[in-house]
Amino acid sequence: HYAFQTPEDKLVWDVGHQAYPHKILTGRKGRMETIRKLGGLSGFLKRTESEFDTFGAGHASTAISAALGIAAARDLEKKNFKVVAIVGDGSMTGGMIYEAMNNAGVLKKNLIVVLNDNQMGSLSSLEPSVWSFHNYFTKMLTHPTYNKFKANVWDLTGKLDAFGDRLRMVAQQMERGIKAVVTPGMLFEALGFRYFGPINGHNVVKLVEIFRQVKDLNGPILIHVITEKGKGYAPAEREVTRLHGVTPFDKITGISPKKNGQPPAxxxxxxxxxxxxxxxxxxxxxxxxxxxxxxxxxxxxxxxxxxxxxxxxxxxxxxxxxxxxxxxxxxxxxxxxxxxxxxxxxxxxxxxxxxxxxxxxxxxxxxxxxxxxxxxxxxxxxxxxxxxxxxxxxxxxxxxxxxxxxxxxxxxxxxxxxxxYPRGHALGVPVREGFQQLEIGKAETVRTGNDIALLAIGNMVPHALQAAEELSREGIEAEVVNMRFVKPLDEELLVSLSRRFQTMMTIEDNVVQGG
The missing domain is CATH 3.40.50.970 (Thiamin diphosphate (ThDP)-binding fold, Pyr/PP domains)
Structure with a gap:
């Protein structure tokens, strides 16, 4: 936001986990306590929530496609605002990203992609050897000694006339060769992006400098930023997986209070x-x-x-x-x-x-x-x-x-x-050892009645049983069926129920169409 003129310039966030500071900076600081609550702020990006939320997101790998579409529309309208897509390294495992980058390289629209690389891959178990090699090279390229040596060599060769130009060319080819082996830079350049990085993502001054330098360049650009997940907050640095998505927790320890007696999830x-x-x-x-x-x-x-x-x-x-x-x-x-x-x-x-x-x-x-x-x-x-x-x-x-x-x-x-099966804790019913093979397409009647049939599926069955008890207090006896299978349906049972009951009601947590 400091380097770009938002909301005229468009920021497109991938998934949305990175966007909490964006929400704070765009007039929503006072409502952050309502986030992920009914009537409160969304945990992700939402166009109806703010003009700064250019494109809604919740699933991964969509940002570059959306940003490229925005850039194409901008050019058709002969406007000149900037378009920036911010993606995490986890999203780079999704194929849609590369479809978008391939197309961006062909269209050559002015587009900036910021790759926030915290080496977590959305908490996936990426091979450590790959990341170790990458980390070593990142440290080498960002180390002051290396960069000072590189600058000194560049200055020296610049004083050697034509021979110096040839030495510079050889040095550039050597550096490109190393990048091709151990960084993704050459991959991005092969897709038509100008690659800048890797850059220390916690050096704010350097980031602002880079953003200001590249925002007026033509064509697709990728800025590769290296960050540490949870940096500055010790519990998050120690337990990056557990503190990726959290319920309320103690700010000092990072530990969420446990609710005793709850069944497992x-x-x-x-x-x-x-x-x-x-x-x-x-x-x-x-x-x-x-x-x-x-x-x-x-x-x-x-x-x-x-x-x-x-x-x-x-x-x-x-x-x-x-x-x-x-x-x-x-x-x-x-x-x-x-x-x-x-x-x-x-x-x-x-x-x-x-x-x-x-x-x-x-x-x-x-x-x-x-x-x-x-x-x-x-x-x-x-x-x-x-x-x-x-x-x-x-x-x-x-x-x-x-x-x-x-x-x-x-x-x-x-x-x-x-x-x-649903999110959250189970019911706490006794669980026997071993397993039982169920007959495909067969439902079970869990409560008998003569007035109405409630056909429930999945975690709606307990709610149907509760409703049946309430109906019973009103003098209405409901039969409750645990359907078990959405497909194939228990046709024999359904025919039997249709003959016995004038009213049958289905209870499911799914959209009506096709349910």
Whole structure:
């Protein structure tokens, strides 16, 4: 904001985790205590919230595409404002980024991309050897001794007339050769971007200087900034994963107060159940898209790392990678948030369903997710999965059924199969040892009645039972059915219910269309 004239100049943030200071600087400081609360500030970028929020975001790898579109529209209107996309290194694992950069190199629009590289890859388990090499070179290029030596050599060769020019050319070629091996600079330049970096992202004076120098240059530009996640706050520096997304915590220790007596989260129940199943079946593997902790696959990663794959923020690749493993007899369990699975729809259809490959889609954060807001609600999956031929769709009512559905999915061999479960804590019901195979497409009646039938799915079943008790106090006896399967439906039961009841009501946390 200091170097650019916002909101006339457009800042396009990727995902939005980096944008909290942006919100503070653009008139929202007094409302930060309302962030991620009902009626408060969004946890991400939202166009309706501020004129400074140029483009809404919540999913990764969209910023460069959007910024390029804005730049193209600007040129058609013969305007001259600046467009800056700010992306994290985690977003650079998504293929859409490179589609956008390839197009930007062709269009040659004036566009600045700031790559905020904190080497976290959205908390994914990137190979440490890769980052170690990168870190070494970054330290070398930003070290004062190296830069002073480079400047002295440049000044000296400038005094040697024509021979000095040749020496300068050789020195530049040597530096470019080193960059080509150990930094992404040459990759970006091959895509048509002028590359500046790596730069110490905590040196504000240097950053302002760089921004002012490059903002009037023509063509696409990438500024590579190296930062440390949580720098300046010791708890965040120590525990970058736990303090990535937080509930209220003690500012001194960084520790959130624990609520005693709460059942485990569905995410952890899934993750631990998968470890049990993997110990029973050597062909089962887990796949994460840079969210091993958020999906519970961290348990598999810790206990059986050879059976765990983290592909980065690359959901389409994750699904097709799983399909490839399925062709060789493996049983891949792809654990991805429901909202992010939207990005892999074509891969589910083309690479899994058409070929009837046994891929298990474990969809966390199904239904409404609360604080994460509109970009993260998992309320479309029933609809977009239902239309896929051969797809089986399950949703558990509680933790026991989640375990059984995961086991059922692993042992189902006729094609792709999905289970979706909500964010948050489970119900606390007793969980037996082992697993039970469920019959595909069969529902269960959990409460009998004669006046109305409530057909509920997943975590809506407890709410349906509660509603039935309230209706009973009014003299209305409701029959409650745990549907278990969205596809295939229990047609035999539905026909029977339609003959017994004049009124049947479905209860689900999904959009109406296609639900």
């Amino acid at each position: 569905y995410t952890d129940i899934f993750g631990k159940a998968l470890v049990e199943i993997c110990k029973q079946n050597k062909k089962v593997i887990g796949i994460s898209a840079a969210m091993s902790d958020g999906t519970g696959l961290i348990h598999l990663h810790e206990e059986m790392p050879e059976r765990f794959f983290d592909v980065g923020i690359a959901e389409p690749h994750a699904v097709t990678f799983a399909a490839g493993m399925a062709t060789e007899g493996y049983i891949p369990v792809v654990a991805i948030y429901s909202t992010f699975m939207q990005r892999a729809f074509d891969q589910i259809v083309h690479d899994c369903a058409i070929q009837k490959l046994h891929v298990v889609l474990a969809m966390d954060r199904g239904g409404l997710v609360g604080a994460d807001g509109a970009t993260h609600h998992g309320t479309l999956d029933y609809s977009f999965l239902r239309c896929i031929p051969g797809m089986v769709i399950m949703a558990p009512r509680d933790e026991q059924e989640l375990r059984d559905m995961l086991y059922t999915a692993v042992n189902y061999t006729q094609g792709p199969i999905s289970l979706r």
